[in-house]
Each structure stands twice: as structure tokens, then as C-alpha cells.
Amino acid sequence: MPDHFQLLKTDTATAARRGRLQTRHGVIETPIFMPVGTQGTVKSLTPAHLREIGSQIILGNTYHLNLRPTSELIKELGGLHAFMGWSGPILTDSGGFQVFSLAKLRKMHDDGVEFQSHLDGKKLFLGPREVMTIQQNLGSDIAMVIDECPPWPCDRDATAEACARSLRWAVKCKEIATDNGFLAAGHHVFAIVQGSTYDDLRREAAESLAALDFPGYAVGGVSVGEPEPEMLKQVGATTPFMPVDKPRYTMGLGTPPQLLKMVALGVDMFDCVLPSRVARNGLVFTPDGPMNLKNEKYRADPRPISEEINNYTTQFSRAYLRHLTVAGEILACTLCTLHNLHFYLDLMAQARAHIEAGDYGTWYRAWVERYETGAAAR
């Protein structure tokens, strides 16, 4: 057992796991959801709000922070934790995914990818050397390797090539993090398993990366446009070949039911912009499904978003939240974001409790059933 991750319990009816991950900025109880703080802020929330709703770890985006205000400036100001006033753990992605989704004029090279900034067209380059330096500048507790994320769908040859390149880059990232003392100082580096829809390529990638003994592993290449069954199939085709004694993370996912389904497949960590992004449009989560606060039927509704949920936002009526949303008030973003992220964090807390209690399988299926047939959306 590596000493940074303790596997406290594994469910018998599902592959769900209850774990504890040690980082330089504290312990994370898994399964866990990580709010996304793209530009050095979880949009519309203060660090005090993040604490209040039980955030254990947040995510920062290397691509964005490197463009603005730059990782060098953040390093000069004491690292990302000090810069944004968040003293808990931070995971940063490598920026590779955004190079593929946001940047212009990409050109692949053996040692990285050349691209133009989506902000000002400036020519930039990200490879293993660059992403590890940037994440070291940021002071990430968990840094991600750079990888090549195949689109969906993707033919087998291109996928195999992306896997091969991703493996070479992962090797290089680990070398760099070993040589410069990043790993020895207690920072973690997670590898990313690609393979698109090809089970054998996913297995091969997982096993090759497992042999390199990274502190953690992610399932990459999901949430790139594929339908949910395909996404779950890919996660399910990957986790069995990831090391049992390391934390597992699926990147960029998903809806509340998807999170529970992936916990059942043995995933420990999640991040997703969905709860905060939809919040800014007045969509909030309830145990009976999503609720669109802009709906006229909430105009005079004195009830909270949900009677079963207790957070700062649920002290207000649906009518008030609808008013703020319709009036375009900033407070609507803040209150709905706070609610949705608390909903996700609380869902993971419930999942942890049910894994501990040994009834995760029956609990999560009932939860999903209620959510998916719920009355809130009607």
C-alpha cells in the first residue's frame, strides 16, 4: 500500500471504494467531487463559500492560468493557493485538453503541441517539460500529465497513435517530476488512460501506465461528445486495469446520476463544470431532478429549492431565486452555484456513508431512479 492513499473499504455488491488521499494541503475523503476553479476562482464563489459547502479539493486549469495571469506571476505571488486564498488541496490539469478544445491552429510534435492562444492568438507550446514546470509554478498538490485526447469518434490507428504518444509524454512527465524533486516533496502526479472506444487499447494503456507507478490515475477521453452508455462503457473498460491501491479520477464528468454510476465502477474522484455552468443559467439540482428556476411556475413559489437540502441558498424561496435569475442579478449566480456545488459535494458525502454502511448498490440505484423519474423537471 503506498502511504499517500488508504483504501478504507471496497463495496462487495459494486466496485465502489471508500478511500483517503493525503496531499500537501490536507486529506481528501473519497469518493469526492472537485469544484472547478478555471481562472483562479470557482466562478461567483468566495473561498469562504467553498469551505462552507464542504469542498475538500478544488481544480485549477493550467491552460487558462498560464495564459492569464501566467504561472510565473502566480509563482512570484506564492503559488496558486496563496494567490486565490484557498488553503486546501488543489488539482491542476495539464492544459492539454483545452489545447484541443479551445486553442487555434494546433500542430502536434513529438515533444508537445504548438498552438495559438484563444485570447490573443499568441503562439504557445505545451509539452511534458512545459506542463510540469507550469504546475510546479502553481504549486499543485496533484498535477496531471499532458496527454493527447482523441476526439469521439476516433479510428483505431489514430487512437493507438495518441495512446503511444500519451505514454511517452507520461514517462517524460514522471522523469521531470522525479528529477526536480516535485514528487519527493509530496506533490502527486497522475497519469491519464486514453484509448477512446477500444477496450483493448484502454487496457493496454492502463497496464503500461500502471507499471510506471504513478501516485494516481485518471480515465481520460470521456465526456468528449459520446452518449452516456458509451461513456460508462469506457470507464468500465478502464477501471479494472487501474491499480487498486491508487486513487482513480474521471476527468470532466458528469451529471449526478453519472457520478454515482461511476462510483459504482470504482472511480474515486470527479470534476465537472456542469453544476456551476448551469447554475449561472438558473438551473439547480434537486433529489427529484434538475429544476429550471426561470420557469413561470416558480413565480410565487414560497418553498426552498428542496426541503431535504440544507445550505445557504435553501433559506431562500424559489420565487426569490427566480426573481434574481430573471432580473439578471449576480447574486443569482452566486446562490445557484453555491447550491449546485453543495448538492454535488453532499451527494459524494452520502455515497461515502453508504459505501461505509455496505449498502451503496441499493442506495445509489434508488437515488438515480428517483432523480430520473422525479417531478422537479416537470
Place this chain on the structure above:
Amino acid sequence: MPDHFQLLKTDTATAARRGRLQTRHGVIETPIFMPVGTQGTVKSLTPAHLREIGSQIILGNTYHLNLRPTSELIKELGGLHAFMGWSGPILTDSGGFQVFSLAKLRKMHDDGVEFQSHLDGKKLFLGPREVMTIQQNLGSDIAMVIDECPPWPCDRDATAEACARSLRWAVKCKEIATDNGFLAAGHHVFAIVQGSTYDDLRREAAESLAALDFPGYAVGGVSVGEPEPEMLKQVGATTPFMPVDKPRYTMGLGTPPQLLKMVALGVDMFDCVLPSRVARNGLVFTPDGPMNLKNEKYRADPRPISEEINNYTTQFSRAYLRHLTVAGEILACTLCTLHNLHFYLDLMAQARAHIEAGDYGTWYRAWVERYETGAAAR
């Protein structure tokens, strides 16, 4: 002495006053600044933030709330306090000022003003009956009479006519608030003194309204485009003729030095959108003057906005706040608004302390001198 207002101390070197105003939702220590919550929210702040920065009373705008979500709906949901989750005192304006500044196709009648909503063009009417009903629906602790606010400049005849109409409307408002039990229930109604730049008309208006024994009095018709010396002259021409034993309020003003200068003229209460509005554009207040966080010189500045001020925002560096502002992040609005409103509230707390200590005159002149010659803006 009326029992809702205690005049604790009057400065000897200036006309500054230290007072205490009792409302249905608690006591207000004066002089005081009232953050403006136009649409049922002080933009970008939660009620918890408002408490945290020491807000004693906030302001709501009748014109806006009556258009959306309507005062009837707010009444149905328990009044404005319950609707927006603010348990402290609330002052509401009459909506008259916005009819003149925002609405279209105004037509004056003896019993009120006809206009079109700036939101959807809907035809509406506001007169004494309507504004008192709306403010009763909202549950205002301090309701304002409807008045006619002359533009600047305004000729003498038109000003005299506006004063006469405002006086008739004030009489009517008080009758209504007496007949329907609003005043007896402990709600206050404040009258508004107009008169534009004509000292004798202001005196006449102040004395006529004083005779009607309102619970409080406001100086109206300032902050309508006139230069600062003219504004201060008008306030100074009004306060000496307002009752000594009632709270005095100047509407819609002003900069930090203006507030201190008006306290010296014997004003007790202020409201202004300036601190929250400029905050959303990255302008923050310091004892050395306003600071534009968008300025390139703050790019790597590790210092807080001010070393002398302690609020949630001053834990962050200028560099971080600049980054949020430049990146267009919502958190920039929240943090800068929190800072600016705290700055105003803290300034009033300092003013109260110096009135109590008996050195208000020397203190406020030194404060204004430093602010106006300060280095922050350079």
C-alpha cells in the same frame, strides 16, 4: 423629543450629530450609510456579506420592485425582509425619482404621475396612494413620500410649482399612512425637501414639511447633475431648517469626502449606488483615494488594497483582484463591492466615534485632505 430618534450628541465645531434611530427591525446608529439593494439584492452580495461588513440598514427601490416582481408578490411572500433574507431595517424610496430618471412618456397629474415602464413599456401610475400602498406591501421600516424632483438647473417658477405639488403629496402620504395604521405600527415616513438652487424655496419647503411632524426628513433634488459646491450649498441651505430632533437624510449621495462634508452639515443618513457601481468596474476606495484595479501597475502587486483596512477582500493581493477584474470574473464584483461598501460603512463608524470624541471637525478635514491628495490614484 420623539421617542424613535435620540440625538446623543451634537458637535460644537461643526453641525455633525450622533444619533440613534429606532425602527421595527432594530436600531440604527447615525450617521449611517445605507447600501442600495435596488432589485431586492445589494448587487453581488449575500445578506451574510451585508451583516459581515456591518450594514445596519439597506435601501430598496420601489420603482424597480413594483415593476418586477411586483409589491403584491413580495407582500404575498411575507414582505421584502423575508423575500430577500434581510432581517435588519429597510428604507424604500417612493419610486418618484426613477419615474423622472428612467421611465418614458411621463405625464404629471395633480394626484400623481403617469409613465411607461422602462422594462416593457407598460403604462403605470404613481401617486401618494400608490407609493404608500406599495411601500406598505414591501413592509418598509422607513417609507419615503412621493415628490417631484426638479432637474438641474430649473427655473424658479417651475421649482416653486414642484415644491407646492410635493407638499400636497406629502400631506396626502401622511394622511394615508395615518389612516391605514402604517405609522401607528411603528413604520416611519420621511418627507423630502425640494427647492433646487433657491435657498428661500428650500427654507419654505423645509418649514412647511416640519410643521407636519414627519418621523424624518430628506434633502431631495441633489445629485441631479449639479457640481459639488452647488450640491453642498443646497444641503447647507436646507439642514438648518429641518427639525433638530428628527433624522436627516440626503438621497443618492455621494463620494467619501462628500459624505463627511454633509455629516459636518448635520446630515445623519446617506445612500448611494456609487460604491457598488464603481466596484463592478474594478474601482476600489482607499484612504489615499480611489484605486483602479485594472491599472497595469497592479499586475504583480502583492499588497492588499489598503494595509489599514480589514475586511474579507483585503486578505487578497491587488494582483489577484486585478486578475479577477481583467478576466471578467463575477468574484471580482463580489469582492470589490464588499470592500467598497465596507469602506463606506467603516467611514461612518469612524465619523460616529469622532463625533463622540468631540474632534469631528479636525478629523474629517484631515481625512478629506489625505484622500483628495492621496497617492492611490496616481
